[in-house]
Amino acid sequence: MFVWIILSLFWVNSVAQSDPTWCAERGFLSDLLQCTKCEELKEFVKKQELYDECMKCCYEVNKVEKKYVSAELRICSCQFDRYPHIKTFIDQENDRQRYPNLNIILVRLEDPIIRLRTEDGVIDELPISKWKTENLEEFFNTVLL
Numbered sequence: 218m219f220v221w222i223i224l225s226l227f228w229v230n231s232v233a234q235s236d237p238t239w240c241a242e243r244g245f246l247s248d249l250l251q252c253t254k255c256e257e258l259k260e261f262v263k264k265q266e267l268y269d270e271c272m273k274c275c276y277e278v279n280k281v282e283k284k285y286v287s288a289e290l291r292i293c294s295c296q297f298d299r300y301p302h303i304k305t306f307i308d309q310e311n312d313r314q315r316y317p318n319l320n321i322i323l324v325r326l327e328d329p330i331i332r333l334r335t336e337d338g339v340i341d342e343l344p345i346s347k348w349k350t351e352n353l354e355e356f357f358n359t360v361l362l
Contacts, residue, residue, distance in 0.1 A: 239274075240270075240273070240274035243270050243274070245270065245271055245274035245275075250271070250274055250275045250276065251275060251276065252272060252275040252276065254271075254275065255268055255271035255272050255275050258271055259271075283335065283360070284335075284360055284361070284362045285318075285333040285334060285335055285341075285360050285361055285362065286318060286334055286335065286336050286361075286362050287318040287319070287320070287333075287334045287361075288316070288318060288319045288320070288331055288332065288333045288334070288357065288360075288361060289319075289320045289321075289322050289331065289332040290303075290306075290307070290319060290320070290321045290322070290329070290330075290331055290345075290353075291322045291323075291324050291327055291329070291330050291331075291332065292307075292321075292322075292323065292324070292327060292328070292329040292330075293323065293324055293325055293326050293327050293328075294323045295325075295326070296327075296328065296329065300329055300346060302348070302349045302350045302353075303329050303345065303348070303350075303353070305350045306350045306353045306354070307321050309350070315357075316357050316361055318361050318362065319357060319361065328344065328346055329344070329345045329346050329348075330342055330343060330344055330345060331343045331345055331356075333360065
């Protein structure tokens with residue numbers, strides 16, 4: 218859950234969103250920082266100031282405006298031992314095929330990333346090395362059409 222607060226990267230509008238640079242300087246990459254994650258953060262660290270900053274950088278779930286038509290999860294198979302949570306996600310996805318618009322691509326010597334494509338062909342890229350299996354699932358459930 219804490220990973221979403223630190224690594225959240227997704228283009229959205231926030232009701233009370235501050236400057237993205239200001240948020241990033243404080244460790245909040247606001248593009249996919251749901252306000253519910255700030256509530257979880259408050260319970261986890263119990264610091265009001267941190268919670269207030271988080272709330273300035275988050276968005277409400279019903280405010281997500283950008284969806285993606287396809288995604289690529291790219292990783293080197295040599296990295297599976299280093300990122301077992303990503304390997305678990307890949308294994309589960311290969312078995313279930315829950316995300317038909319997701320392609321898993323094994324690329325030599327590449328750290329794990331997600332490449333997302335919008336309807337108009339714009340590609341966004343996210344590093345996912347610290348994401349857990351459940352973070353990947355939540356992310357794809359949220360952003361893929």
